[in-house]
Amino acid sequence: MSSSAPEKRGDQLAEGKTKIIWPTSNLNVVLVESKDDITAGDGAKHDILEGKAVAANTTTCNVFELINCVGLVPTHFLARHDDRTFRAVKARMVPIEVVARRVVAGSYLKRNPDVAEGTKFPDLVIEFFYKDDAEHDPIMICKFGENGKPWFSLHDAKQPISAVTELGKLSPREVEALGLNENHINLMRLGAASVFETLERAWLKHHMVLVDLKVEFGFDRYGRLILADVIDNDSWRIWHYGQPDGMLDKQVYRNLSTDDPEAKAEAMAKISDNYQRVAKMTESFF
Numbered sequence: 001m002s003s004s005a006p007e008k009r010g011d012q013l014a015e016g017k018t019k020i021i022w023p024t025s026n027l028n029v030v031l032v033e034s035k036d037d038i039t040a041g042d043g044a045k046h047d048i049l050e051g052k053a054v055a056a057n058t059t060t061c062n063v064f065e066l067i068n069c070v071g072l073v074p075t076h077f078l079a080r081h082d083d084r085t086f087r088a089v090k091a092r093m094v095p096i097e098v099v100a101r102r103v104v105a106g107s108y109l110k111r112n113p114d115v116a117e118g119t120k121f122p123d124l125v126i127e128f129f130y131k132d133d134a135e136h137d138p139i140m141i142c143k144f145g146e147n148g149k150p151w152f153s154l155h156d157a158k159q160p161i162s163a164v165t166e167l168g169k170l171s172p173r174e175v176e177a178l179g180l181n182e183n184h185i186n187l188m189r190l191g192a193a194s195v196f197e198t199l200e201r202a203w204l205k206h207h208m209v210l211v212d213l214k215v216e217f218g219f220d221r222y223g224r225l226i227l228a229d230v231i232d233n234d235s236w237r238i239w240h241y242g243q244p245d246g247m248l249d250k251q252v253y254r255n256l257s258t259d260d261p262e263a264k265a266e267a268m269a270k271i272s273d274n275y276q277r278v279a280k281m282t283e284s285f286f
Contacts, residue, residue: 006031006087017043018056019230024087028221029078032230033085034060038271040254042133047253049272053084055279056232061086062282063199063231069286070198073191075227076218091218091228094178095131096140098188100124100196103211105237105244106251110158111139118244124196126189130154130170138167148182151175179219187225188217195227202285203238208248211237233278248274 006024008031014021017039022031034053039046057080064077064086078087101108104119108127128140130152138154139161145151152170159165170178192215200210213236216229233249240246252274256267 017046018234022085028090030088030090031081031085032060032088033057034230034232038234038250038253040250042136045254047268049253049268049275051272052275055275056230056234057084057086058279059232059275059282060230062279062285066202066285067195067198067227072194072198073227074224076220088228089220089226091220091226092179093216093218093228094180094188094225096178096188097129097131097137097214097216098192099127099129099212099214100192101127101212102196102200103209103237103239103242105211107139107157111160113160118242124193126192128188129157135167142185144182149175150180150182150185184225191215191217191225191227195231199231199236202282205284206281207241208238208281209240209242211239233275238278248278 006026006029008022009025010023012020012022013030018035018037020033020035022033024031034056036048036050036052037046038049038052061077061080064075067073067075068077076088076091078089081087102121102124104112104115104117104121108125109115109117128142129137130140131137135154137157139157141153141155141161142150152175154167154169155161156165156167192213195215196210196213199213203210213231215227215231215235217225218228220226237247237249237251240248253271256264256271258264258267
């Protein structure tokens with residue numbers, strides 16, 4: 001850590017399920033600290049995974065260093081700060097998760113039950129999800145009016161998209177609060193695809209298939225849309241040699257269903273090993 005790096009100052013700005021945002025002596029820079037928490041089901045399932053914070057921060061830093069090196073997508077990442085924390089440009093986050101999919105898995109199967117898991121898409125599929133735990137992050141369908149302004153309908157992400165599964169539309173006030181126009185939506189699509197393809201190539205060196213990837217964006221103080229948040233082992237599905245039973249990501253935790261303390265401890269130890277293994281592999285991304 002450089003002696004001139006901005007230091008943590010004051011109370012935390014925000015805390016999520018797996019990270020804390022801290023202010024620094026530089027008003028335009030924050031510290032993003034990873035936590036040992038691991039969650040699933042919009043936080044309904046929660047455990048502490050010892051060592052996860054260090055592994056998550058290592059993975060995120062390595063991933064963003066690669067993305068910054070490639071230079072196709074502007075990001076908030078500045079530098080690694082310590083084992084659990086990195087420095088980043090302060091951003092106003094857009095409450096949307098952008099998911100890029102190469103292979104059919106996860107909630108896509110529930111919306112498209114006639115498609116087999118593991119089917120490879122001919123082209124990347126990009127989807128948008130509104131961050132709302134109460135509604136389980138509904139999928140967003142975006143359309144544009146003649147004035148170029150977007151409007152969004154929200155649908156149950158675990159059901160086929162139809163009028164029946166529509167949960168409602170974002171109000172004009174909610175759309176305005178997002179601060180997005182057609183150009184921003186296109187930049188998010190292109191940015192997510194570019195990041196996916198960059199990481200896809202990096203993972204192939206380890207015989208890992210990047211199945212899907214979740215990213216988030218925000219606006220910096222100049223109003224520029226930038227890639228933000230974290231990208232760690234909670235953010236993707238990766239399958240060794242493209243086989244679901246070779247997964248090393250958070251899905252292993254999602255699938256954990258035992259209540260037996262001994263069996264759960266053994267499973268959690270394996271999940272911890274996966275996170276450490278993934279972090280180590282990202283050290284050789286470039």
